[in-house]
Amino acid sequence: MADSVREKIVSNIATVVGNITVVSGYAFDIKQVFRVPQNPFEMTDYPFSLVVDSTESKTDGDPAQFTQCKLRVEIITWMHHTENFAKEVLIGMAEIEKSLYLDQTRGGFAIDTTAVDNELYISEMAMPLGGFRIGVEILYRHRIGDPYTK
Secondary structure, eight states, X not given: OOOOHHHHXXXXXXXXXXXXXXXXXXXXXXXXXXXXXXXXXXXXXXXXXXXXXXXXXXXXXXXXXXXXXXXXXXXXXXXXXXXTHHHHHHHHHHHHHHHHTSOTTTTTTOSEEEEEEEEEEOOGGGTTEEEEEXXXXXXXXXXXXXXXXX
């Protein structure tokens, strides 16, 4: 079965995040990317990111044959505490945001991509882990009644 426009967009984000490596010119390495939640305390290869699509609002209308969608995606990244942990968290956050803006159309399937908020996870309760969350909104459209066709 073909992938929906939404799936193509979220898959693109997961691929983009997974390509963040020092070898590719970034100042940060993402070791793994998952599309389903993982227990960070059971993982062995850090840092890793979760790319989870959550809410979506839809409006039928202009032009009349399209549904306009605003999709929220959460990128949650977990990493081990180190001596320079606070700095590494901010570098990781910046590198992911930078990668998202290289192609705001998500391979031609979106109208726009915007990082709208973020949150740091730095807490003694989570030691030896911490990380960050980036909230992303993607504006896209598909034909009314056909989420597979843009």
